[in-house]
Amino acid sequence: MFWLFRMPEPAAKVTVMSNSSIPDIVIGRLPIYLRALNHMIQEGKEYTSSHELGGRLGISSAQIRKDLSHFGEFGKQGTGYNLAYLSEQIRHILHVDHQWPVAVVGVGDLGHAIAHYRGFASRGFRVACLFDNNSDVIGEKIAGLSVLPMEQMSTEIQRQGVQVAMIAVPAEAAQLVANQLVQAGVKAILNYAPITLAVPPGVHVQYIDPVVHLQRMTYYLKP
Amino acid sequence: MFWLFRMPEPAAKVTVMSNSSIPDIVIGRLPIYLRALNHMIQEGKEYTSSHELGGRLGISSAQIRKDLSHFGEFGKQGTGYNLAYLSEQIRHILHVDHQWPVAVVGVGDLGHAIAHYRGFASRGFRVACLFDNNSDVIGEKIAGLSVLPMEQMSTEIQRQGVQVAMIAVPAEAAQLVANQLVQAGVKAILNYAPITLAVPPGVHVQYIDPVVHLQRMTYYLKP
DNA sequence: TAGATTGTTAATCGATTAACAATC
DNA sequence: TAGATTGTTAATCGATTAACAATC
Known part of the structure; x- marks a missing residue:
C-alpha cells in the first residue's frame, strides 16, 4: 500500500511514496469505532459526527478524523458520516466483512x-x-x-x-x-x-x- | 507523592517537586511485569535483569528500567533484580498486596x-x-x-x-x-x-x- | 579486577491536538 | 446564505530509546 502526498508549492518533480504502515494503535481503535457505530445504527440513527462519536468514546474528534484519514475520506462537510456507510467501510478495512x-x-x-x-x-x-x-x-x-x-x-x-x-x-x-x-x-x-x-x-x-x-x-x- | 531530582552542578538551592502523575501507560505495564516475575519465581529463578524480562515480554530493557524508575530503585548493578523483592514491591505499588x-x-x-x-x-x-x-x-x-x-x-x-x-x-x-x-x-x-x-x-x-x-x-x- | 547491569539523561521518535481552509 | 463539519497541516505533547557513568 502506498500514499500520495501533496507537494509544497512550487511543486517538486518527485512524488513521495511512503510505504509506512498505519500505526497499530490506530488499528486498535477501529474496532471500538465500529462497535459504537453499530450501536448508533441500532438506535435508529443515520448520521454521526466525529464530535458525537468522540463524545461517546472519550476520544477527541480530531483523533477520530485523523485515524479515519489514514484510510480514505468517509465523511461530508457539514453533515458528518453516514453510519451504514462508515460501518461498512471499517468492516472492510478490518477484514470482518465476512466470517x-x-x-x-x-x-x-x-x-x-x-x-x-x-x-x-x-x-x-x-x-x-x-x-x-x-x-x-x-x-x-x-x-x-x-x-x-x-x-x-x-x-x-x-x-x-x-x-x-x-x-x-x-x-x-x-x-x-x-x-x-x-x-x-x-x-x-x-x-x-x-x-x-x-x-x-x-x-x-x-x-x-x-x-x-x-x-x-x-x-x-x-x- | 513527590520526587526529588538531582540538580545540575553547580547545585541550585531549590528542590524541584513534581506532582506530575505517573503515566497510565506505565501503570498498565506493571501487571504484565508482575505476571512475568511471578512466572520466573515459579520456575525457581531468584534473579532477573531488565534485559531478560524484556526479552520474554517483547519490551526493551530500557523501557522496563524507565518504568520502574518512576517508583524507586529496585535493582543492583551487575546483578539485576531480586525476583521476590521486585514482585513484592510491584504488588505494593498496584495495591494488590491484599485481596x-x-x-x-x-x-x-x-x-x-x-x-x-x-x-x-x-x-x-x-x-x-x-x-x-x-x-x-x-x-x-x-x-x-x-x-x-x-x-x-x-x-x-x-x-x-x-x-x-x-x-x-x-x-x-x-x-x-x-x-x-x-x-x-x-x-x-x-x-x-x-x-x-x-x-x-x-x-x-x-x-x-x-x-x-x-x-x-x-x-x-x-x- | 573484569564483566554485567542498573538508573538516568538527552535525543529521537511517534502520537495527539488545535486550528483552519474547504465545502456541504 | 449561515452554520456545521470534514480532512489536513503544523505545532505540541508525550513516550521510547540509546548511551553511559556509576557501581555491584
Whole structure:
C-alpha cells in the first residue's frame, strides 16, 4: 500500500511514496469505532459526527478524523458520516466483512462460555471447532460442535482453513498449545491464559487477562 | 507523592517537586511485569535483569528500567533484580498486596466461568458476591456463593465495602448495571459487555471484548 | 579486577491536538 | 446564505530509546 502526498508549492518533480504502515494503535481503535457505530445504527440513527462519536468514546474528534484519514475520506462537510456507510467501510478495512472460522482450544468453563457466546457472528467470527485433551469432554456436543481431541487439531484446522484461534487452557499448557496452533498454520491467537506467549514473526497475539485489567485499576484506588 | 531530582552542578538551592502523575501507560505495564516475575519465581529463578524480562515480554530493557524508575530503585548493578523483592514491591505499588473483594453482576455462562476461576486469589482478588436478575439462577450456589437478586446489590456491596466489580450481563443491560454499581459506591469496573460505558469522573473502567481483539488482528490477515 | 547491569539523561521518535481552509 | 463539519497541516505533547557513568 502506498500514499500520495501533496507537494509544497512550487511543486517538486518527485512524488513521495511512503510505504509506512498505519500505526497499530490506530488499528486498535477501529474496532471500538465500529462497535459504537453499530450501536448508533441500532438506535435508529443515520448520521454521526466525529464530535458525537468522540463524545461517546472519550476520544477527541480530531483523533477520530485523523485515524479515519489514514484510510480514505468517509465523511461530508457539514453533515458528518453516514453510519451504514462508515460501518461498512471499517468492516472492510478490518477484514470482518465476512466470517472468520475460529478454533477454540480448551473447553472448561471459559471455553464453554466462548462456544456459547452469541456475539461473534454479527461481528465477523464463527466458532468452527473445539479442542480439549480431557477425555471427559471429548465427544461432548457444545453449541452444535463436537469437542475433538488435541490429536486432531492440526488436521482439522488445516481442513477448515482456520487462521484464528482462541486459547482457553490453563497457563501451564498455553505455550505448548500455541506452538501446535502455529504449526498448524494459525496466524492470530487470542490468549486467555495468564502468560505471555512466544510466537514466530508474522503470528499475531492478543491477550485477555482479567487480573491485568483489575490490577491496572486498583493502582488508583485506596485500599 | 513527590520526587526529588538531582540538580545540575553547580547545585541550585531549590528542590524541584513534581506532582506530575505517573503515566497510565506505565501503570498498565506493571501487571504484565508482575505476571512475568511471578512466572520466573515459579520456575525457581531468584534473579532477573531488565534485559531478560524484556526479552520474554517483547519490551526493551530500557523501557522496563524507565518504568520502574518512576517508583524507586529496585535493582543492583551487575546483578539485576531480586525476583521476590521486585514482585513484592510491584504488588505494593498496584495495591494488590491484599485481596480486593469483587462483585460479579450477571451469572450466565461467562459469570459462571468468572465465579469458578481459580486465578484471582493469588493475584489480589476474591469474588465476594454474585448478582443476577433471573429468578432461575437467584439463590443458586456457585463456588460457595449464593446468587443474589439485583435488588440486594447496593446493600450488599456497601455491607462488604466492595469497590471493584465485573459486569457480565448482555450489552443492553450493561449501562444500567454500571449506573447502579456507581451509585452503590463501586470505583472500578471491568466490563465484559461489548459497549463503551459512561461513568462519572473518578470511576475507572476497563474493557474485555474478545471481538475487539480479534478484529484488531484480522486487519493484518489475508482473508 | 573484569564483566554485567542498573538508573538516568538527552535525543529521537511517534502520537495527539488545535486550528483552519474547504465545502456541504 | 449561515452554520456545521470534514480532512489536513503544523505545532505540541508525550513516550521510547540509546548511551553511559556509576557501581555491584
